[in-house]
Amino acid sequence: MAPGVLDVNRFDGTVLHLSHATSSARDGGVAAAITDLITAQLNAGGSAEWLTAEHWPAWCRDRQLRRAATERKPALAHLHGLWRSPTRIAPALARTGLPVVVSPHGMLDPWALAHSRWKKHLVEMLWEQRALHSAVALQALCQSEADAIAATGLTAPIALIPNGVELPDPAAALPSPPWSDLLPPGGRVLLFLGRFHPKKGTLPLLMAWGSLVAEAERHGWWLAMVGYGDDGSLARMVERQGLPRCSVHGPCFGEQKAACLSKAAAFILPSFSEGLPMAALEAMSWSLPALLSPACHLPEAIAAGAALAVDPEQVVLRHRLIQLFNLSEAERSAMGAKGRELMATRFSWPRIAHQTAELYGWLLGGGEAPDFVQQPRR
Incomplete structure (x- = not known):
């Protein structure tokens, strides 16, 4: 059948x-x-x-x-x-x-x-x-x-x-993402999308980001954290530390979430624990190259060349982020295409x-x- x-x-x-x-x-x-x-x-x-x-x-x-x-x-x-x-x-x-x-x-x-x-x-x-x-x-x-x-x-x-995951139409008309007024034209966004919870690896991600701001600026990258569930503590921490080139936004669903995925240049989820994260599947369905920890349970994405493996640890995250920054647009596009194909055939x-x-x-x-x-x- x-x-x-x-x-x-x-x-x-x-x-x-x-x-x-x-x-x-x-x-x-x-x-x-x-x-x-x-x-x-x-x-x-x-x-x-x-x-x-x-x-x-x-x-x-x-x-x-x-x-x-x-x-x-x-x-x-x-x-x-x-x-x-x-x-x-x-x-x-x-x-x-x-x-x-x-x-x-x-x-x-x-x-x-x-x-x-x-x-x-x-x-x-x-x-x-x-x-x-x-x-x-x-x-x-x-x-x-x-x-x-x-x-x-x-x-x-x-x-x-x-x-x-449902494969989206990349040509669909969508609203602007929540960071649209904060970034200069041509800025590349690394997107974290999900619940703000320690198990998602948010703290080591922010520590790694803070250690390579000069590299991010040289390559034109920004980090956008889009999520919910912590009563604003993550946003307050980023503001208190004055973390450059990083913005924190509230939850986005429906067309707003699609806008985030359609306008990002890459996706990251350095979790300590997951089932099978919907955000990672959705990101790859939008042809985003991904950085995923082993806890995301998507070895197929690593094997297919659709994602880079990361651990929720500052030094490893820093290394992988620099690797991402140094990818050419063609290389990122090829990774994204492999991710979308994987979603179409397996998920x-x-x-x-x-x-x-x-x-x-x-x-x-x-x-x-x-x-x-x-x-x-x-």
């Missing part, structure tokens, strides 16, 4: 996606990924709904979410993310006979587990292990995440299905919608497991 076409003979029913929030401002890349996944599933002829916990106050959220999910009578529930209401209600949903698939979205990554470890250990003891063990399958966005899931001792099958939403339909069909109808499903060693 062609990618993007659902086999309705194997999966004929509604999948109910459950997460914390529909807004990227409140649930980051998880919300963005679910939005595009559901669109792709509907475009492929499937039936999908999305229910989020944000609609109810905390004191009754779990009960109301469980009731609403049960009333919809889906064929299967697909839960996204950990540590919140959707996984708290997972065992109760499973006890009704509803098959539950859990996508941790990188939240079982060793760095993520170490962050606020004592709190997560308590939560894990209270409900998270029960939730994970109630799943009939788990979705991993990359092999590293599949290995992290398997290392927890879970025995459910692991479906290796990445996030996807397209029609392909991923087809894989999820295969997974759901197998879980509900039996038969031979899809080739992207891994069975953990017992």
Whole structure:
């Protein structure tokens, strides 16, 4: 069957996606990924709904979410993310006979587990292990995440299905990016786009940038930090230190985000921990050469020549930034073209919608497991 076409003979029913929030401002890349996944599933002829916990106050959220999910009578529930209401209600949903698939979205990554470890250990003891063990399958966005899931001792099958990306139209009319009044004509922008959080490597990035301002000026480069989630502390730090050729901007979504991606000259994400970052996929879909840490779990981009590998460490970042500055326009363009081609062939939403339909069909109808499903060693 062609990618993007659902086999309705194997999966004929509604999948109910459950997460914390529909807004990227409140649930980051998880919300963005679910939005595009559901669109792709509907475009492929499937039936999908999305229910989020944000609609109810905390004191009754779990009960109301469980009731609403049960009333919809889906064929299967697909839960996204950990540590919140959707996984708290997972065992109760499973006890009704509803098959539950859990996508941790990188939240079982060793760095993520170490962050606020004592709190997560308590939560894990209270409900998270029960939730994970109630799943009939788990979705991993990359092999590293599949290995992290398997290392927890879970025995459910692991479906290796990445996030996807929609290829944009580079000729589309877009507004000006938020830095348009700050840069001189011809300035090249290195873009960081995402949540301002220590795990994203923002501090070593700014330290590295501050150490090579003269190089950036000589080659005409600027750093634009576009994001949210820290109540303005990053912007205050940059202003307090007087960091040259660096601007910090609030969150951008929709056309504003597209404007940032279309006008940037390169993209950087030196994270300590990720699932499979939507921002990196989107940047490469816009033909941006990328600088990505191993935690971004995109070795394909490095191997294809679409990205330079960086570590979230000042000296390494400085070296790679100088390497970027010294690339010719033709070399940067070639890297960007390889990234867009990779997104088109390996990370397209029609392909991923087809894989999820295969997974759901197998879980509900039996038969031979899809080739992207891994069975953990017992």
